[in-house]
Amino acid sequence: MSEQIEGRNAVLEAFRSGKCVDKLFVLDRCQDGPVRTIIREARKKDTIINFVQKERLDQLSETGAHQGVIAQVAAYEYSTVEDILEKAMEKGEAPFIFLLDDIEDPHNLGAIIRTANLAGAHGVIIPKRHAVGLTSTVAKTSAGALNYTPVAKVSNLGQTIEELKKEGMWFVCADMGGELMYNLNLTGPMGVVIGNEGEGVSRLVKEKCDFVAAIPMKGDIDSLNASVAAGILAYEVVRQRMK
Numbered sequence: 001m002s003e004q005i006e007g008r009n010a011v012l013e014a015f016r017s018g019k020c021v022d023k024l025f026v027l028d029r030c031q032d033g034p035v036r037t038i039i040r041e042a043r044k045k046d047t048i049i050n051f052v053q054k055e056r057l058d059q060l061s062e063t064g065a066h067q068g069v070i071a072q073v074a075a076y077e078y079s080t081v082e083d084i085l086e087k088a089m090e091k092g093e094a095p096f097i098f099l100l101d102d103i104e105d106p107h108n109l110g111a112i113i114r115t116a117n118l119a120g121a122h123g124v125i126i127p128k129r130h131a132v133g134l135t136s137t138v139a140k141t142s143a144g145a146l147n148y149t150p151v152a153k154v155s156n157l158g159q160t161i162e163e164l165k166k167e168g169m170w171f172v173c174a175d176m177g178g179e180l181m182y183n184l185n186l187t188g189p190m191g192v193v194i195g196n197e198g199e200g201v202s203r204l205v206k207e208k209c210d211f212v213a214a215i216p217m218k219g220d221i222d223s224l225n226a227s228v229a230a231g232i233l234a235y236e237v238v239r240q241r242m243k
Helices: 008-016 034-043 054-060 083-091 106-118 136-141 157-166 205-208 227-243
Strands: 005-006 019-026 048-052 069-073 096-100 123-127 149-153 172-179 190-194 212-213
Touching: 005 008, 008 019, 008 212, 019 034, 019 054, 034 048, 034 149, 054 106, 083 123, 083 149, 083 157, 096 106, 096 157, 106 123, 106 136, 106 227, 149 157, 149 205, 157 190, 172 205, 172 227, 190 227, 205 212, 212 227
Parallel strands: 019 048, 096 123, 096 190, 123 149, 172 190, 172 212
Antiparallel strands: 005 069, 019 069
């Protein structure tokens, strides 16, 4: 599936044929009929719409013929949170889910999906805004894991955590200010929360977590790559579940 679609007819057709459009870029203050129709379709599908200047569209364009609209299409279909819980139930296992708080680098997202698959997680949840979606780079970096690991996209990560707590899940996030991860009880239905590459886990999401886990670090710099942190924390959960 193409990652980027340009031009009015092509973008409108993408929406009408049911393609999953992650983001729509529209020329700011463009008021003509076809563009208004595209915006209406995008709102129906709850697609994120970015109104931008012509320079930004020219910069994004791969064809040079965007006609004021560019759609970024997901390379894979998204699942739902319910699908992920159902997968755990089918396997007869306590849910084990990765939740990613604004991961922006497609290589990090792909690597985390790969780790989630190998660690036996039932799925990955990402936010709709301020984060990378399922691009072809993510698919490639996941080394095939995207075919087996459902990824759900939600409007509000904090709210999703609250809803999953009602299902009996517990949540641990990685943060330097937390307690040493080896001292925490991470067995049972568990969500592993990994933060943005620069800022870490946002305050609102961190406040909803039951545990804040610190990964021991002995070096001269103060943080790990997001996908590496996800792997280390996830495998502590795996180790404890295996006991």
